[in-house]
Amino acid sequence: MGMLINGTWIDDDAAHRHAADGAFVRPDANFTARVTADGSSGFKAEPGRYHLFVSAGCPWAHRTILTRRLKNLEDVISISFSDLPRVRSWAFSTGIGRNLEPKEGVLELHRVYTAAMPAYTGRVTVPTLWDKQRWTIVNNDSADIMRMLNTAFDEWGDRTVDLYPAHLRAEIDEINQRVYENVNNGVYRCGFARSQAAYEEAFARLFETLDWLDERLASSRYLCGERITEADWRLYVTLVRFDIAYYSNFKCNRQHLHEYPNLSNYLRELYQWPGIAQVTDFETIKRVYFSIKDVNPSGLIPIGPRDLRLTGPHDRGRLPSWA
Numbered sequence: 362m363g364m365l366i367n368g369t370w371i372d373d374d375a376a377h378r379h380a381a382d383g384a385f386v387r388p389d390a391n392f393t394a395r396v397t398a399d400g401s402s403g404f405k406a407e408p409g410r411y412h413l414f415v416s417a418g419c420p421w422a423h424r425t426i427l428t429r430r431l432k433n434l435e436d437v438i439s440i441s442f443s444d445l446p447r448v449r450s451w452a453f454s455t456g457i458g459r460n461l462e463p464k465e466g467v468l469e470l471h472r473v474y475t476a477a478m479p480a481y482t483g484r485v486t487v488p489t490l491w492d493k494q495r496w497t498i499v500n501n502d503s504a505d506i507m508r509m510l511n512t513a514f515d516e517w518g519d520r521t522v523d524l525y526p527a528h529l530r531a532e533i534d535e536i537n538q539r540v541y542e543n544v545n546n547g548v549y550r551c552g553f554a555r556s557q558a559a560y561e562e563a564f565a566r567l568f569e570t571l572d573w574l575d576e577r578l579a580s581s582r583y584l585c586g587e588r589i590t591e592a593d594w595r596l597y598v599t600l601v602r603f604d605i606a607y608y609s610n611f612k613c614n615r616q617h618l619h620e621y622p623n624l625s626n627y628l629r630e631l632y633q634w635p636g637i638a639q640v641t642d643f644e645t646i647k648r649v650y651f652s653i654k655d656v657n658p659s660g661l662i663p664i665g666p667r668d669l670r671l672t673g674p675h676d677r678g679r680l681p682s683w684a
């Protein structure tokens with residue numbers, strides 16, 4: 362995949378991606394500043410000031426794309442979607458001005474990282490939140506960016522939507538951790554494992570957690586009860602990729618997601634939530650996952666599945682909801 366070392370791109374990063382036992386390791390993000398409503402962090406929330414670099418294929422980026430939509434911030438925070446094949450890092454046909462315009466038609470994301478920090482060492486990932494005023498990266502962690510979008514821009518966004526309400530925070534954090542380790546990142550730990558033992562361990566934890574979630578959702582409309590929260594949207598981005606990408610390409614094939622009675626109905630409700638289908642891009646999801654040469658060397662993109670079963674009626678109305 363490649364990464365930056367002291368500001369220089371290197372293609373062979375194998376030594377940085379796996380632990381000695383063959384397990385896939387996802388490094389922490391490196392830019393950790395926050396946008397705040399009052400600007401006390403040095404990054405004040407303002408319309409038109411911030412820009413998101415994303416790929417519609419990536420589940421981490423998807424978290425931020427859908428929060429931007431749910432909070433009605435699409436005119437407040439600009440965005441570029443990676444729309445060209447990766448040469449080295451994520452590639453964009455459009456730029457944002459100054460030294461971040463396309464060269465020979467391409468703006469590669471690692472140029473954004475070295476524009477912020479010329480000697481940067483680390484991965485070059487989406488989502489990345491850019492400050493057009495200070496001309497630097499604010500943050501490249503999707504969980505942090507989601508939280509910022511949830512509150513910092515409320516002067517312009519929809520303040521009636523709160524994905525991280527104070528009284529549910531402890532429960533949300535607990536669920537997030539279990540879902541992150543075993544499901545969000547669990548599918549990657551299946552797909553990118555380099556030993557049979559590491560794969561089998563990740564596979565067991567993934568399906569054990571999906572079984573637990575399916576059971577929980579039998580009597581609870583959303584993960585934390587009657588109210589939809591960020592825990593649901595963080596799970597959504599993985600569930601919606603499951604049958605189309607993870608089941609086959611990442612060998613997560615004990616069963617399809619649509620075979621789970623509660624998870625499948627829950628997924629249908631979330632997919633049909635106002636605005637969400639419009640920011641769920643199956644063609645790009647397929648293209649991005651099946652272009653990962655490590656797991657699919659031919660790069661061929663499968664034609665199916667024909668029907669993801671997301672548009673029909675769901676049965677979630679039988680459970681009480683807050684709204």
Ligand SMILES: N[C@@H](CCC(=O)N[C@@H](CS)C(=O)NCC(=O)O)C(=O)O
Nearest residue numbers: 362390419421484486487501502503
């Ligand atoms: N911790 C990051 C992870 C983001 C991430 O790994 N994004 C992937 C795309 S799905 C990426 O850009 N990978 C490129 C790389 O690792 O070189 C977050 O949650 O924002």
